[in-house]
Amino acid sequence: MTGTWRTDPFLTDGLLNRILADSTILYNLYKKHHRLVRGPLSHQLHLLLDKHAEEQLKVIDLVGERVHRLGGVAVADPRQVAEMTMVPRPPDGAEDVPAMLCRLLEAHEIVIGAVREAIERSAADRDDGTAGLLMGEVLRTNELQAWFVAEHLAAAPVVGV
Structure with missing residues (x-):
């Protein structure tokens, strides 16, 4: 068996690839902010x-x-990835820490929304492997990361992004 028994293009070429693109952008946002973070919590945030x-x-x-x-x-x-992602492009250069954290939270919300949609679709298609992966790894990782980012933002003033 080759593993290509499921070929729902909406799931593979649509939702899963969009999650892949959004996650790639989220990764790059984390690396950008990792390099540019400044201030009293910079070491912890780094x-x-x-x-x-x-x-x-x-x-x-x-x-x-x-x-x-x-x-x-x-x-x-x-x-x-840039064409497919729903995560907005950040401005060039550094931002203040609250703006960086808000931007990360926004990206997580986008990923989480797409993941939940893909979980529903894969469950309806009885694709337990995809639903399990999305629930067990992708959703839980993004929810936990969003929570940690939000905790750092809780004490900081909220700014527009």
């Missing part, structure tokens, strides 16, 4: 942002492999 970036790399790998196993072609080219 470590947290790097840890979250590494966890997003794991998500990216798992989702990309799932797309491939389902017979799709995982989005990998940066130009395709």
Whole structure:
């Protein structure tokens, strides 16, 4: 068996690849903010942002492999990722810490929304492998990361992004 028994293009080429693209952008946001964070909590945030970036790399790998196993072609080219993502492009350069954290929360909300939609779709298609991956790895990782980011933002003034 080749593993291509499921070829729902809406799931593989649509939702899963969008989750892959959004997760790739989220990873890059974490790395950007990791490099540019400043202020009294910079060391703590530097470590947290790097840890979250590494966890997003794991998500990216798992989702990309799932797309491939389902017979799709995982989005990998940066130009395709940029075209496919729903995560807004951040401004060039550094932002203040609350703006960075708000931007990360917004990206997590986008990923979580797409993941929940894909879980429903894969469950309806009786694709337990995809539903399990999305629930067990992707959703839980993003929810936990969003919670940690929100906790750091709770004491900081909220700014517009």
